[in-house]
Amino acid sequence: xxxxxxxxxxxxxxxxxxxxxxxxxxxxxxxxxxxxxxxxxxxxxxxxxxxxxxxxxxxxxxxxxxxxxxxxxxxxxxxxxxxxxxxxxxxxxxxxxxxxxxx
Amino acid sequence: xxxxxxxxxxxxxxxxxxxxxxxxxxxxxxxxxxxxxxxxxxxxxxxxxxxxxxxxxxxxxxxxxxxxxxxxxxxxxxxxxxxxxxxxxxxxxxxxxxxxxxxxxxxxxxxxxxxxxxxxxxxxxxxxxxxxxxxxxxxxxxxxxxxxxxxxxxxxxxxxxxxxxxxxxxxxxxxxxxxxxxxxxxxxxxxxxxxxxxxxxxxxxxxxxxxxxxxxxxxxxxxxxxxxxxxxxxxxxxxxxxxxxxxxxxxxxxxxxxxxxxxxxxxxxxxxxxxxxxxxxxxxxxxxxxxxxxxxxxxxxxxxxxxxxxxxxxxxxxxxxxxxxxxxxxxxxxxxxxxxxxxxxxxxxxxxxxxxxxxxxxxxxxxxxxxxxxxxxxxxxxxxxxxxxxxxxxxxxxxxxxxxxxxxxxxxxxxxxxxxxxxxxxxxxxxxxxxxxxxxxxxxxxxxxxxxxxxxxxxxxxxxxxxxxxxxxxxxxxxxxxxxxxxxxxxxxxxxxxxxxxxxxxxxxxxxxxxxxxxxxxxxxxxxxxxxxxxxxxxxxxxxxxxxxxxxxxxxxxxxxxxxxxxxxxxxxxxxxxxxxxxxxxxxxxxxxxxxxxxxxx
Numbered sequence: 001x002x003x004x005x006x007x008x009x010x011x012x013x014x015x016x017x018x019x020x021x022x023x024x025x026x027x028x029x030x031x032x033x034x035x036x037x038x039x040x041x042x043x044x045x046x047x048x049x050x051x052x053x054x055x056x057x058x059x060x061x062x063x064x065x066x067x068x069x070x071x072x073x074x075x076x077x078x079x080x081x082x083x084x085x086x087x088x089x090x091x092x093x094x095x096x097x098x099x100x101x102x103x
Numbered sequence: 104x105x106x107x108x109x110x111x112x113x114x115x116x117x118x119x120x121x122x123x124x125x126x127x128x129x130x131x132x133x134x135x136x137x138x139x140x141x142x143x144x145x146x147x148x149x150x151x152x153x154x155x156x157x158x159x160x161x162x163x164x165x166x167x168x169x170x171x172x173x174x175x176x177x178x179x180x181x182x183x184x185x186x187x188x189x190x191x192x193x194x195x196x197x198x199x200x201x202x203x204x205x206x207x208x209x210x211x212x213x214x215x216x217x218x219x220x221x222x223x224x225x226x227x228x229x230x231x232x233x234x235x236x237x238x239x240x241x242x243x244x245x246x247x248x249x250x251x252x253x254x255x256x257x258x259x260x261x262x263x264x265x266x267x268x269x270x271x272x273x274x275x276x277x278x279x280x281x282x283x284x285x286x287x288x289x290x291x292x293x294x295x296x297x298x299x300x301x302x303x304x305x306x307x308x309x310x311x312x313x314x315x316x317x318x319x320x321x322x323x324x325x326x327x328x329x330x331x332x333x334x335x336x337x338x339x340x341x342x343x344x345x346x347x348x349x350x351x352x353x354x355x356x357x358x359x360x361x362x363x364x365x366x367x368x369x370x371x372x373x374x375x376x377x378x379x380x381x382x383x384x385x386x387x388x389x390x391x392x393x394x395x396x397x398x399x400x401x402x403x404x405x406x407x408x409x410x411x412x413x414x415x416x417x418x419x420x421x422x423x424x425x426x427x428x429x430x431x432x433x434x435x436x437x438x439x440x441x442x443x444x445x446x447x448x449x450x451x452x453x454x455x456x457x458x459x460x461x462x463x464x465x466x467x468x469x470x471x472x473x474x475x476x477x478x479x480x481x482x483x484x485x486x487x488x489x490x491x492x493x494x495x496x497x498x499x500x501x502x503x504x505x506x507x508x509x510x511x512x513x514x515x516x517x518x519x520x521x522x523x524x525x526x527x528x529x530x531x532x533x534x535x536x537x538x539x540x541x542x543x544x545x546x547x548x549x550x551x552x553x554x555x556x557x558x559x560x561x562x563x564x565x566x567x568x569x570x571x572x573x574x575x576x577x578x579x580x581x582x583x584x585x586x587x588x589x590x591x592x593x594x595x596x597x598x599x600x601x602x603x604x605x606x607x608x609x610x611x612x613x614x615x616x617x618x619x620x621x622x623x624x625x626x627x628x629x630x631x632x633x634x635x636x637x638x639x640x641x642x643x644x645x646x647x648x649x650x651x652x653x654x655x656x657x658x659x660x661x662x663x664x665x666x667x668x669x670x671x672x673x674x675x676x677x678x679x680x681x682x683x684x685x686x687x688x689x690x691x692x693x694x695x696x697x698x699x700x701x702x703x704x705x
Contacts, residue, residue, distance in 0.1 A: 058370055094345065097345055
């Protein structure tokens with residue numbers, strides 16, 4: 001599958017611009033790419049979810065990886081999160097771990 | 104002969120009404136055999152059809168509901184409630200069994216008192232009471248429950264034939280005899296043949312005791328390690344969310360193993376210590392039930408249900424209860440999630456076992472079968488004896504704690520007085536039971552509610568319907584036709600006629616409820632006796648024994664079904680001993696009736 005996300009690092013902030021889905025076919029590759037930033041003192045991971053409409057457990061695993069393994073519990077920020085994605089984050093209990101912003 | 108042949112050319116000598124009745128009876132048998140429709144409903148529909156098609160008039164249609172048989176059976180329920188709620192039965196059960204050291208002695212110690220009680224009490228109620236006693240007794244004696252439940256059921260069934268009030272079928276036959284001849288049968292008319300059958304039956308069971316399966320208790324599936332699975336769910340507010348299974352201590356757990364994890368969207372996941380925990384996860388464990396369920400407390404998990412629930416919904420007022428799937432349960436062939444039984448009763452299925460072995464699949468995905476052992480988590484106050492539950496499930500841990508007081512003596516005296524007065528024909532059976540029921544209420548041996556709950560209204564409806572079907576069979580000439588056919592087949596030798604009808608009733612009662620069989624065969628046996636010109640009483644007494652000999656299948660009678668789950672039996676277990684026992688009891692019964700009541704020509 002063609003890569004539909006983009007990862008940028010600016011200082012200690014990692015910005016991930018997501019495509020319309022984060023599921024089993026692309027999430028493991030994103031996790032691998034993010035793993036390259038392990039031990040680089042990442043303090044914040046910003047997910048731009050403007051286009052995101054489908055989030056599966058594989059995608060959740062990627063977000064949890066960022067929170068737990070990428071650094072010393074970096075802040076997770078979701079930008080422009082749609083309701084359907086919010087519902088999934090609620091269901092899996094991840095909402096308290098995430099800061100939500102609108103742009 | 105010519106007339107007989109001529110009649111046979113036109114509808115084999117039967118009227119249209121008779122053929123409608125035959126079709127209805129066949130339909131009743133078919134629906135009983137192949138569907139799970141309740142018997143009382145089948146009977147009511149059948150008599151409705153016969154009335155609508157003009158086979159029965161209004162008076163005949165209602166005759167079953169006002170029959171003395173039905174009233175006596177219902178009122179006996181109140182008498183039994185008096186004995187039960189004053190603790191008489193429980194006292195007897197506790198003190199008569201003892202702790203015999205040999206299996207044959209244990210069988211004898213159990214079967215004799217059980218059959219004696221069954222002579223006066225409802226077979227179904229007695230089987231339910233004994234099921235719980237036997238469970239504990241089998242543990243004390245270290246004998247497999249499967250070695251005890253079938254003999255207990257046989258004892259209950261054989262004991263029921265000792266008196267007219269021991270079983271509904273005897274009451275039906277006696278009532279039919281009274282209606283047809285104007286004479287009454289004594290309560291102990293059947294005692295001698297019944298006792299001989301019981302004696303021979305008990306000896307036979309002890310002799311072939313090795314044929315009884317030696318199977319471990321179905322409940323052991325929940326007591327032995329690695330014999331079951333438990334599914335736990337992660338609520339959305341679980342504090343371990345975002346941790347891995349290893350970090351949260353949910354991968355290697357005390358007393359069991361995690362065997363599978365399902366995330367909320369069923370996306371494939373690899374079971375490893377590094378897998379993240381998400382809200383909505385279903386964790387499938389195998390191991391010791393108590394240890395695994397401790398994870399609920401230590402890791403804030405919930406027993407799996409339809410929805411992800413917050414821990415706030417779970418409190419400590421829950422307990423684990425074991426139940427068996429009834430033979431005619433609507434749950435058969437479905438998963439628990441297909442029914443509303445959990446939601447309706449606020450209970451949750453935790454684990455499933457089948458014939459003492461764990462079911463590997465998640466419990467909520469198991470297609471249930473009759474006799475399956477289910478472990479539920481339910482509120483402590485759940486009335487597992489409620490009728491809406493007992494029609495689907497049989498809870499094994501039902502216990503009645505009854506304080507024995509002075510009323511126990513009162514209720515025993517009432518019962519004894521009833522038996523003596525009816526046996527000596529001082530009062531009729533109907534009068535005797537009504538007076539005893541009133542006395543039980545008057546002396547507060549049971550409350551009005553307990554009395555009403557003890558009456559099996561569903562059974563009464565079935566009984567009433569069966570009687571009306573019997574009326575239709577007699578009225579339309581079917582009984583006479585069948586009787587003539589029997590005489591044609593076996594000749595006019597009365598013993599052969601008696602044996603022929605008894606064998607037919609015995610065969611059908613293995614697959615159809617014995618109350619229905621008795622109601623159908625009572626007029627046939629009466630007509631058969633009349634055809635050969637003999638007093639019908641001995642013939643009808645022989646029918647009582649044959650129609651009650653429903654030992655060969657689990658579906659033949661309620662007591663048979665009630666021991667299926669707790670005993671961990673298979674269908675063939677009933678046949679192995681039940682078929683020879685049925686034949687032996689029927690032949691002994693016929694022989695004993697002939698010896699006790701020599702046949703008299705009219």
